[in-house]
Amino acid sequence: MSAFRRPVFFRNIRFASFAAPRRPRHPMLRIVLGVVGVGLLLALLFLGLFVGVAMLAAGMLWRLWSQRGKPITRSARAGSIDGTYRVVGKAQLPLAR
Structure with a gap:
């Protein structure tokens, strides 16, 4: 016997039918x-x-309003990254013995 079929869980019989969702029988409804x-x-x-x-x-x-009056900064060369670099040579494996 299931634990949920005991009378303890059905104390309030008046609201048992209210809590159970049922579809209406009339097809048009x-x-x-x-x-x-x-x-x-x-x-x-x-x-x-x-x-x-x-x-x-x-x-x-809001974002446009908060940026109102601020100058738009543009870099001298748009689309490029300025920086220093060095050329790295091809990696060589040590001689196997």
Whole structure:
């Protein structure tokens, strides 16, 4: 006998049917609730996408606003890295004996 079938776990019989999710038996009601569920899912997806795009746009505007008035620095040779270097010769293995 399972531990969950004991009467200890069914003390509140009034709420047992409320807590158990059951699909409606009427086929038209099933279809309507399915369409409502899919519509709710699409609405939440659209809302989340809209909020995400709005947050990205607000962040970009904030960054542009904070850089307002600062000069844009450009290097003398754009796209190149300045530095010192040395040529390393080809590695040679020691003579094997």
